[in-house]
Amino acid sequence: MTKKNTTIYDISKKLNVSVATVSRALNNHPRISQETKELVMAAAREMNYKQNNLAKALKSGETKTVGVIVPYINTNFFSSVIRGLEEELSPHGYHVIICQSHEDAAIEKKQLNTLLNTQVDGIFISISRNTSDMEYIKKILATTNTPIIFFDRKKDIPGISTITIDDHKGAFMATEHLINQGYKNICHFSGDQNLEIYQNRLNGYIDALKANDLPVVKENIINTGSSIEEGISAVKNLWKRKIKPDAIFSASDFTALGACKEFKNLKVKIPEDIGVIGFSNEPFTQFMELSISSVDQTPVVMGKIAGNVFLERIKDNSSGISIEKKLVLSPTLHIRQSSSRKK
Amino acid sequence: MTKKNTTIYDISKKLNVSVATVSRALNNHPRISQETKELVMAAAREMNYKQNNLAKALKSGETKTVGVIVPYINTNFFSSVIRGLEEELSPHGYHVIICQSHEDAAIEKKQLNTLLNTQVDGIFISISRNTSDMEYIKKILATTNTPIIFFDRKKDIPGISTITIDDHKGAFMATEHLINQGYKNICHFSGDQNLEIYQNRLNGYIDALKANDLPVVKENIINTGSSIEEGISAVKNLWKRKIKPDAIFSASDFTALGACKEFKNLKVKIPEDIGVIGFSNEPFTQFMELSISSVDQTPVVMGKIAGNVFLERIKDNSSGISIEKKLVLSPTLHIRQSSSRKK
DNA sequence: TTGTACGCGTTATCAG
DNA sequence: CTGATAACGCGTACAA
Numbered sequence: 001m002t003k004k005n006t007t008i009y010d011i012s013k014k015l016n017v018s019v020a021t022v023s024r025a026l027n028n029h030p031r032i033s034q035e036t037k038e039l040v041m042a043a044a045r046e047m048n049y050k051q052n053n054l055a056k057a058l059k060s061g062e063t064k065t066v067g068v069i070v071p072y073i074n075t076n077f078f079s080s081v082i083r084g085l086e087e088e089l090s091p092h093g094y095h096v097i098i099c100q101s102h103e104d105a106a107i108e109k110k111q112l113n114t115l116l117n118t119q120v121d122g123i124f125i126s127i128s129r130n131t132s133d134m135e136y137i138k139k140i141l142a143t144t145n146t147p148i149i150f151f152d153r154k155k156d157i158p159g160i161s162t163i164t165i166d167d168h169k170g171a172f173m174a175t176e177h178l179i180n181q182g183y184k185n186i187c188h189f190s191g192d193q194n195l196e197i198y199q200n201r202l203n204g205y206i207d208a209l210k211a212n213d214l215p216v217v218k219e220n221i222i223n224t225g226s227s228i229e230e231g232i233s234a235v236k237n238l239w240k241r242k243i244k245p246d247a248i249f250s251a252s253d254f255t256a257l258g259a260c261k262e263f264k265n266l267k268v269k270i271p272e273d274i275g276v277i278g279f280s281n282e283p284f285t286q287f288m289e290l291s292i293s294s295v296d297q298t299p300v301v302m303g304k305i306a307g308n309v310f311l312e313r314i315k316d317n318s319s320g321i322s323i324e325k326k327l328v329l330s331p332t333l334h335i336r337q338s339s340s341r342k343k
Numbered sequence: 344m345t346k347k348n349t350t351i352y353d354i355s356k357k358l359n360v361s362v363a364t365v366s367r368a369l370n371n372h373p374r375i376s377q378e379t380k381e382l383v384m385a386a387a388r389e390m391n392y393k394q395n396n397l398a399k400a401l402k403s404g405e406t407k408t409v410g411v412i413v414p415y416i417n418t419n420f421f422s423s424v425i426r427g428l429e430e431e432l433s434p435h436g437y438h439v440i441i442c443q444s445h446e447d448a449a450i451e452k453k454q455l456n457t458l459l460n461t462q463v464d465g466i467f468i469s470i471s472r473n474t475s476d477m478e479y480i481k482k483i484l485a486t487t488n489t490p491i492i493f494f495d496r497k498k499d500i501p502g503i504s505t506i507t508i509d510d511h512k513g514a515f516m517a518t519e520h521l522i523n524q525g526y527k528n529i530c531h532f533s534g535d536q537n538l539e540i541y542q543n544r545l546n547g548y549i550d551a552l553k554a555n556d557l558p559v560v561k562e563n564i565i566n567t568g569s570s571i572e573e574g575i576s577a578v579k580n581l582w583k584r585k586i587k588p589d590a591i592f593s594a595s596d597f598t599a600l601g602a603c604k605e606f607k608n609l610k611v612k613i614p615e616d617i618g619v620i621g622f623s624n625e626p627f628t629q630f631m632e633l634s635i636s637s638v639d640q641t642p643v644v645m646g647k648i649a650g651n652v653f654l655e656r657i658k659d660n661s662s663g664i665s666i667e668k669k670l671v672l673s674p675t676l677h678i679r680q681s682s683s684r685k686k
Numbered sequence: 687t688t689g690t691a692c693g694c695g696t697t698a699t700c701a702g
Numbered sequence: 703c704t705g706a707t708a709a710c711g712c713g714t715a716c717a718a
Contacts, residue, residue, distance in 0.1 A: 351712070
């Protein structure tokens with residue numbers, strides 16, 4: 001009762017030709033007569049033949065499939081990167097398998113291995129918060145040809161290409177924008193310092209202060225995560241101080257949002273009394289009645305470029321060369337109401 | 344120079360046993376001595392053996408991979424469904440391939456075919472806006488065993504299981520909530536009527552009015568898409584009327600947002616002068632300073648249930664039975680400021 | 687308990 | 703231009 005797919009054997013039997021001929025006809029091989037070509041094509045259509053990519057992959061060693069591992073897929077940033085990836089690779093016949101690490105290094109490692117077992121042609125990773133051990137990745141690099149590409153959340157490893165945005169620059173721009181708006185006592189909500197992106201944002205903040213002859217105050221660097229709640233409680237603590245800040249550059253839009261909520265609660269006026277700017281350009285930042293300034297990471301573009309790096313790498317691979325690339329995209333500052341004090 | 348993966352042949356050669364023994368040892372076959380089992384395992388680890396799922400799949404006919412086709416992946420709803428799908432299927436060893444139809448029936452059809460060629464074990468689809476021809480899907484159903492499952496945006500086809508939410512109920516609840524808040528002249532922003540979900544929301548709205556002895560006014564059903572801009576312009580047109588509505592039930596959160604923006608612009612007070620409620624429970628609806636009421640579709644749950652339907656179907660398949668399921672989830676009403684007039 | 691040999695569906699090589 | 707056959711890596715029926 002199980003429906004069987006028709007194979008080139010079925011076609012060859014029906015037409016009394018060899019499977020080799022059928023295969024060649026189907027692949028439009030030059031040394032095959034137009035006549036039989038059409039004959040085969042017609043039979044294939046009639047018998048509803050569908051090429052079995054599995055067998056082809058086993059033979060050729062190419063699955064035309066790539067894997068991508070992200071912490072969670074249902075965030076604006078990661079789903080947008082994956083969108084870009086799919087749109088870049090799909091026209092070249094590649095499928096995209098998605099895996100979630102749930103911010104867990106152990107799961108991430110496991111996903112990586114199952115992807116390798118599935119013989120994907122390439123793997124894209126944005127590492128989890130607590131990923132630190134890179135030895136097993138180096139081992140994979142040494143024992144396989146599968147290209148691994150990091151995007152956004154990366155570590156520097158020889159042989160691995162990376163696509164990131166210039167977080168330092170984004171943070172620098174955001175901070176300097178606040179300074180230009182006349183804010184002088186600027187706090188930073190820092191995000192998880194285990195990740196390079198947040199280290200870079202912190203450094204961008206510090207360097208912008210220095211470049212503008214403002215003091216770097218240790219107490220103004222607040223260690224937060226990336227949630228609304230942490231933004232709220234950070235502001236609560238801040239407002240117990242005698243000397244209060246007049247601006248906040250948050251490494252996350254969500255903590256920025258939490259801050260805005262709490263400021264409203266405290267009847268502190270934005271942007272008059274305090275300036276706020278976030279990072280990521282989450283959709284909600286522009287929807288708010290009091291729109292929140294933010295740094296855009298152009299995630300769809302990042303995905304497309306990651307896909308392109310992979311395609312180039314595949315091409316280079318066949319010609320023997322394969323040099324890692326370190327691509328850094330430039331972020332865009334979106335200035336909105338929450339930080340616009342000057343007219 | 345190309346690094347070759349080690350196969351069971353390599354292990355068998357090294358250990359001077361047959362490939363069959365290696366294969367069995369690796370799969371923990373009962374009738375194999377503990378001794379050789381450990382020997383093989385050790386060698387496998389040492390030689391960095393990775394099972395080639397491709398070959399296994401070709402042999403077994405199961406790829407342990409499913410495909411999912413959605414209009415776009417980077418929307419909160421679809422990426423959340425896919426998250427649920429991945430979390431349900433991953434523990435069972437399945438990978439998820441994602442495809443985007445870009446709201447184009449032709450692309451959707453093409454994606455479906457390439458997924459079929461890749462021999463996926465199942466396909467999940469939320470159809471595009473302009474998908475109407477179902478003949479080729481019926482043909483696929485007739486000629487292959489691959490289960491196809493629709494979620495959210497569906498058509499009724501014998502043999503295809505569907506997972507949806509009760510859009511009629513969600514719309515009914517939303518409308519009745521507005522009525523209970525004392526609103527009497529309620530408009531509906533309707534969304535694309537080619538899709539069942541929007542038809543059902545419209546009908547839910549109409550039935551709620553009837554159930555509460557309110558007149559169904561044709562002019563109060565506004566044909567909109569799902570963008571902020573359309574919400575804005577719809578309100579602009581509405582406010583040219585002599586008799587103005589006092590509430591809006593929008594089939595989309597984005598048109599609801601547009602409406603709120605325009606009302607602010609017009610200095611119309613929400614919820615005092617006009618009540619607004621949307622649909623989808625997009626993250627931003629709760630973030631707004633004036634939070635927007637909405638109907639939650641529980642997308643992650645929908646994805647998990649879709650995955651579960653697939654798993655059950657696979658099980659049933661081997662036992663010969665396979666009856667389609669039509670699952671309808673119940674939506675949840677989230678009442679927020681934009682529609683809360685009574686204390 | 688272990689080994690031999692075949693098949694999954696394709697493509698590629700070598701003959702003719 | 704076409705045909706026979708090996709090979710991709712694995713699991714398994716059959717045999718020992």
